[in-house]
Amino acid sequence: MSRKEGRRRFGLLFGTASGGICAVLMALVLVLYGAPYRGVWWFVMAAILIAACLVPRLLARPVEWVLEGYREE
8 A cells, every 4th residue: 555545545544533423522522412503503513524534544643653763753
């Protein structure tokens, strides 16, 4: 497996796990507290969920860099 393919897989796993955890926690909040009182909060929650999926994919390279530093020691 090439380095680029490994980084892509790591980013995909990292983003999927983060988005999944965020979605479960949002669902738990909705079950416990009910639906938002203003409609705009649905868009805010959607933006947070999208960010939870995309930001970890951007952070995959720095995390991989740190892990490589540990492997070299």
